[in-house]
Amino acid sequence: MNYISIKNNQTISLSDIPESNYEWFYDMNLDLVLGHTERHCVNYFGYKVGNNVKLICCIADDSTHEILVSTCLVHKAHALESFCTQLLCFEKFEREIHENFGINFIDHPWLKPVRYAFNRDDMSQTMDNYPFYSIDSEELHEVGVGPIHAGIIEPGHFRFICNGEQILHLEIQLGYQHRGIEQLFIEKKKLLQRATLAEDIAGDTVIGHSTTFAHVWESLCGFEASRDIEFARTLALELERMAVHVSDLSGACTDIAYQLGSSVFGRLRTPIINFLQEWCGNRLGKGCIRPGHNQYPFTPALADRLRQVLDIFEPEYNEMAGKLFKLSSALSRFERTGVVSNADAISIGAVGMTARMTNLNRDIRSSHPFSLYSELNHFPILKRHGDVYSRVQIRKKEIEQSLNYIRKLIAEVPAQPLQTDKLKTPRPNSFCLSLVEGWRGEICHCALTDEKGELMHYKIKDPSFHNWMALALSVRNNEISDFPICNKSFNLSYSGHDL
Amino acid sequence: MLSFLLIILAAAFFTGIIIRTKSIASGRKGPGLFQPIKDVIRLFKKGTVYSETSSFVFRIAPTIYFSSVFVAMLVVPFGQSKGLISFNGDFIFFAYVLGLGKFFSIIGAMDTGSSFEGMGASREALYSMFAEPAFFILMGSLALLTGHTSFQEIFATLHLGSSITYALGGLAALVFLMIAMIENSRMPLDDPKTHLELTMVHEVMILDNSGFDLGLILTAGYLKFAIYGAIIFNLFSGTISYGYAIPMFLVVQAFLAFVVGMIESFMARFRMNHNAQFIVVLSSVSLLIFFGALLVSGKFI
Numbered sequence: 001m002n003y004i005s006i007k008n009n010q011t012i013s014l015s016d017i018p019e020s021n022y023e024w025f026y027d028m029n030l031d032l033v034l035g036h037t038e039r040h041c042v043n044y045f046g047y048k049v050g051n052n053v054k055l056i057c058c059i060a061d062d063s064t065h066e067i068l069v070s071t072c073l074v075h076k077a078h079a080l081e082s083f084c085t086q087l088l089c090f091e092k093f094e095r096e097i098h099e100n101f102g103i104n105f106i107d108h109p110w111l112k113p114v115r116y117a118f119n120r121d122d123m124s125q126t127m128d129n130y131p132f133y134s135i136d137s138e139e140l141h142e143v144g145v146g147p148i149h150a151g152i153i154e155p156g157h158f159r160f161i162c163n164g165e166q167i168l169h170l171e172i173q174l175g176y177q178h179r180g181i182e183q184l185f186i187e188k189k190k191l192l193q194r195a196t197l198a199e200d201i202a203g204d205t206v207i208g209h210s211t212t213f214a215h216v217w218e219s220l221c222g223f224e225a226s227r228d229i230e231f232a233r234t235l236a237l238e239l240e241r242m243a244v245h246v247s248d249l250s251g252a253c254t255d256i257a258y259q260l261g262s263s264v265f266g267r268l269r270t271p272i273i274n275f276l277q278e279w280c281g282n283r284l285g286k287g288c289i290r291p292g293h294n295q296y297p298f299t300p301a302l303a304d305r306l307r308q309v310l311d312i313f314e315p316e317y318n319e320m321a322g323k324l325f326k327l328s329s330a331l332s333r334f335e336r337t338g339v340v341s342n343a344d345a346i347s348i349g350a351v352g353m354t355a356r357m358t359n360l361n362r363d364i365r366s367s368h369p370f371s372l373y374s375e376l377n378h379f380p381i382l383k384r385h386g387d388v389y390s391r392v393q394i395r396k397k398e399i400e401q402s403l404n405y406i407r408k409l410i411a412e413v414p415a416q417p418l419q420t421d422k423l424k425t426p427r428p429n430s431f432c433l434s435l436v437e438g439w440r441g442e443i444c445h446c447a448l449t450d451e452k453g454e455l456m457h458y459k460i461k462d463p464s465f466h467n468w469m470a471l472a473l474s475v476r477n478n479e480i481s482d483f484p485i486c487n488k489s490f491n492l493s494y495s496g497h498d499l
Numbered sequence: 500m501l502s503f504l505l506i507i508l509a510a511a512f513f514t515g516i517i518i519r520t521k522s523i524a525s526g527r528k529g530p531g532l533f534q535p536i537k538d539v540i541r542l543f544k545k546g547t548v549y550s551e552t553s554s555f556v557f558r559i560a561p562t563i564y565f566s567s568v569f570v571a572m573l574v575v576p577f578g579q580s581k582g583l584i585s586f587n588g589d590f591i592f593f594a595y596v597l598g599l600g601k602f603f604s605i606i607g608a609m610d611t612g613s614s615f616e617g618m619g620a621s622r623e624a625l626y627s628m629f630a631e632p633a634f635f636i637l638m639g640s641l642a643l644l645t646g647h648t649s650f651q652e653i654f655a656t657l658h659l660g661s662s663i664t665y666a667l668g669g670l671a672a673l674v675f676l677m678i679a680m681i682e683n684s685r686m687p688l689d690d691p692k693t694h695l696e697l698t699m700v701h702e703v704m705i706l707d708n709s710g711f712d713l714g715l716i717l718t719a720g721y722l723k724f725a726i727y728g729a730i731i732f733n734l735f736s737g738t739i740s741y742g743y744a745i746p747m748f749l750v751v752q753a754f755l756a757f758v759v760g761m762i763e764s765f766m767a768r769f770r771m772n773h774n775a776q777f778i779v780v781l782s783s784v785s786l787l788i789f790f791g792a793l794l795v796s797g798k799f800i
Contacts, residue, residue, distance in 0.1 A: 141617075143614040143618070143697075144614065150694040150695060151694050151695070165618075165771060165772070255693075255695065256768060257686060257692065257693060257768040258766065258767040259525050259763060259765075260524065260525060260764055260765055262525075263526060263527070264525075264526075267526070327766070329766040329768070329769070330767040332767075332769075332770060479770070479772060480697050481697055481698040481770075483697050484697055484698055
């Protein structure tokens with residue numbers, strides 16, 4: 001077969017990735033994913049090589065814990081056959097390639113702009129002339145929401161086509177947050193600048209993205225992270241997961257106008273993020289994770305402090321969660337609202353919580369373990385119904401799971417090694433892929449270096465990239481007044497998508 | 500005259516109590532009792548911004564809305580003392596003068612041309628439409644029972660016959676409380692605190708109003724609550740002397756505000772399509788009162 005199989009966080013030579021022509025590449029990747037729910041595409045992107053574009057496709061296999069990487073060289077002038085005719089989950093990737101390089105895909109159903117990258121191929125496509133799907137009808141009406149929203153959230157435009165109160169179709173137009181992060185990774189030459197950039201990909205997944213970047217960089221430099229470094233990362237990831245999940249529960253309560261839940265969960269997030277501040281000086285964990293060294297070693301004193309915080313947190317959390325999940329008026333809003341079926345989740349390539357709520361087992365912590373997760377023996381929490389209730393329940397269960405993991409982790413704080421390795425320069429002509437399960441889902445960073453060992457291309461995929469489509473599907477045939485609770489229950493990132 | 504003064508007094512603290520109750524229930528200190536009034540005074544001092552797409556309808560709507568509520572307030576009696584306006588059939592006048600105000604607030608919202616406000620207007624119209632039969636069946640039954648057709652006479656003579664009328668009064672109080680919730684867009688039908696346009700009913704209709712106009716609409720809202728509180732109190736106060744009735748009135752109003760605050764703190768709001776079902780239930784409770792009235796007055800075989 002014309003692919004190379006690698007492990008998570010493994011660096012390989014660019015020349016080791018077997019190159020084939022597009023027909024081979026197409027048939028092979030189709031064969032790999034079609035009918036195999038344990039395999040999904042974690043990244044599929046292109047980069048310029050002279051006048052040509054080199055496509056790299058990375059398929060993760062959850063059962064063998066391998067990532068199958070293949071590549072092919074194409075030219076802009078030739079239209080390519082679209083994966084979407086058989087595999088819809090490539091839809092977003094192909095749109096992105098189309099937007100960035102102007103490559104046309106034959107039979108692609110929805111070849112619309114993704115994020116209006118500043119260096120896109122066709123500059124005539126702008127926010128103002130986005131080709132919205134519309135229905136010509138006297139009975140139906142359109143409702144446009146955003147890009148400026150009533151709450152303190154990021155910008156994005158939602159266009160509903162409704163029949164009275166019922167939503168028939170939702171189209172989401174993003175790109176307002178585009179900052180050109182991927183390009184900045186290449187332009188900024190200092191490691192600190194790049195690490196800070198990684199933190200700014202999505203403000204609510206600071207630790208997720210900075211950990212992924214750290215893994216990519218260390219792997220490129222051939223650096224073996226010591227146990228205390230990986231310990232800090234695992235702990236920080238779980239703390240972040242807890243904090244965001246709790247605040248999402250608060251958000252869900254706000255959207256169904258359950259004031260008690262909204263204020264209690266809102267308050268419960270504070271001790272967790274305040275602890276992050278005690279540890280690393282920032283409530284969102286900025287500066288906590290850096291490639292190559294342990295910026296803020298986790299000491300036994302901090303462990304004691306965290307234990308105290310959790311001892312207060314846990315009973316209060318359990319009491320409030322118990323109340324919320326017994327409150328009939330809340331359950332009547334959660335249940336059977338915003339359903340995404342398992343088949344839909346597979347076809348759009350959903351990841352993270354969005355996949356797990358439909359009984360689709362996608363969790364990098366168990367399928368491609370990194371840091372200390374292989375020791376934690378992680379079992380993903382799965383729900384079957386795919387409704388708001390499933391999403392809220394997953395959050396509740398994952399908070400409990402994270403609590404356990406954190407207690408397990410801090411029972412044994414690893415000591416600081418006396419001698420630490422220095423970070424070398426990255427290997428030239430290499431490719432590295434790193435997967436991390438952030439609180440929202442799988443985060444994928446890919447880095448390519450040139451012959452001097454400089455970054456040549458950096459590709460980021462936030463879990464929101466695919467999951468936005470799940471939101472659009474979930475609200476169909478629901479009432480438009482249930483949109484906010486559906487949206488909150490996914491809590492997707494605008495800036496993570498727009499980069 | 501007495502009811503006029505008392506309703507204005509009650510309106511001054513009613514919303515403050517709701518907000519304070521909610522704040523304390525969620526562990527916050529909350530604003531002062533008169534903060535809503537201070538907000539309105541601040542708004543009255545401000546100028547108004549009008550959208551270019553709106554016409555004169557949008558400009559006159561808030562004033563008509565406020566005056567309709569104000570006139571409706573004049574009809575409400577207090578125990579034995581009549582309201583400033585009182586005539587036979589004044590409860591029909593009461594309902595439709597409020598209806599007129601609502602009509603203008605609805606077309607005022609539609610006038611802005613915003614899809615949100617159109618949705619809010621359609622919801623508001625639907626809910627008022629469902630609530631109307633409940634009000635008329637209820638008031639009609641009370642008129643049938645007492646043989647009078649003005650608010651003051653109905654309330655003054657309601658409890659002269661048997662004590663079963665107190666049971667009917669209890670049911671009627673429930674219906675009026677719920678109508679008050681619908682008319683004022685409170686929980687569980689609407690969430691006055693929400694910032695989400697798509698889920699709003701009343702709030703979304705006034706998104707474009709600002710300054711003085713917004714102040715008028717908010718004041719009308721405060722008055723409305725106190726008006727319904729006064730009607731509920733009237734159901735029981737027919738023969739009580741003023742010395743007791745006036746303090747009791749204030750206590751009942753404060754209690755109602757407290758109940759509203761507690762409901763809003765400890766439950767989630769209904770799904771939008773359950774609202775209509777819920778409102779229709781009120782009509783059936785009114786029918787129950789109707790049969791009760793028939794039984795009491797011996798008109799039922």
